[in-house]
Amino acid sequence: MATRKTAKKTTQRKNLYLALTIAFFLAIIAIFIIDGYMGIYDTVTITTQEREEVIEPDYWSSDYPQYTWVDEGQDMNFRYELDNRRFSTYSAEAEAAIWFGETKQEVLLTQAVAIGGFDKEELSWTIDTSALRPADIPENQDFEFSVVITRDGVERRIIVRVSSPPIRY
Amino acid sequence: MKLEYILFGFGIIFCLAGVGYLAAQYVKYLSEWGQLVSLLLTVGMFTCLGKYFEGVGW
Numbered sequence: 207m208a209t210r211k212t213a214k215k216t217t218q219r220k221n222l223y224l225a226l227t228i229a230f231f232l233a234i235i236a237i238f239i240i241d242g243y244m245g246i247y248d249t250v251t252i253t254t255q256e257r258e259e260v261i262e263p264d265y266w267s268s269d270y271p272q273y274t275w276v277d278e279g280q281d282m283n284f285r286y287e288l289d290n291r292r293f294s295t296y297s298a299e300a301e302a303a304i305w306f307g308e309t310k311q312e313v314l315l316t317q318a319v320a321i322g323g324f325d326k327e328e329l330s331w332t333i334d335t336s337a338l339r340p341a342d343i344p345e346n347q348d349f350e351f352s353v354v355i356t357r358d359g360v361e362r363r364i365i366v367r368v369s370s371p372p373i374r375y
Numbered sequence: 376m377k378l379e380y381i382l383f384g385f386g387i388i389f390c391l392a393g394v395g396y397l398a399a400q401y402v403k404y405l406s407e408w409g410q411l412v413s414l415l416l417t418v419g420m421f422t423c424l425g426k427y428f429e430g431v432g433w
Contacts, residue, residue, distance in 0.1 A: 220430035223423045230420035241409035242401045264403050
């Protein structure tokens with residue numbers, strides 16, 4: 207009788223460990239889905255000259271700033287894609303602007319977005335780099351500016367280096 | 376019979392490799408808290424799995 211009771215207890219404990227293993231595994235999967243997949247993800251695609259650069263959402267978590275470059279006089283086309291991986295609608299005021307250091311130079315775009323659950327929206331704008339050179343920087347010197355995208359307290363900064371045209375003698 | 380065990384072994388290895396690869400790809404999207412809780416749950420999961428196999432008699 208006592209042996210049967212002990213065997214039953216052992217089986218129950220075994221099943222408990224198996225149930226806990228499965229529960230922990232499911233909890234890990236749930237964390238991966240809720241914390242890892244769901245949320246608001248933004249991707250920036252820059253097209254200029256003959257190349258296209260894509261800044262994926264995970265790049266933003268990096269400690270290093272995002273850099274790109276362009277030859278002076280070329281247009282830069284920006285595509286900003288917002289991916290709402292949530293059940294609710296995401297509403298925000300998105301703004302893209304050109305900054306020189308701590309000074310806002312030009313607002314490129316201001317748009318209110320309302321993206322439905324598991325939907326995407328794309329904003330786009332173009333920067334003409336021929337009219338951006340600050341007055342205090344000589345013609346043959348490269349310069350930098352930042353494209354700052356803000357929405358709902360989130361800031362994305364892309365530093366653009368503009369190469370000056372070669373000197374013709 | 377032995378061949379079946381070898382095939383099961385390969386299946387298990389491929390499953391673990393697949394899950395490991397997906398986890399490695401997705402873990403970068405997790406917040407720090409998510410990573411910490413996932414780590415603790417993984418430790419708990421393997422502990423319970425070990426205890427289960429111990430109970431089975433392995």
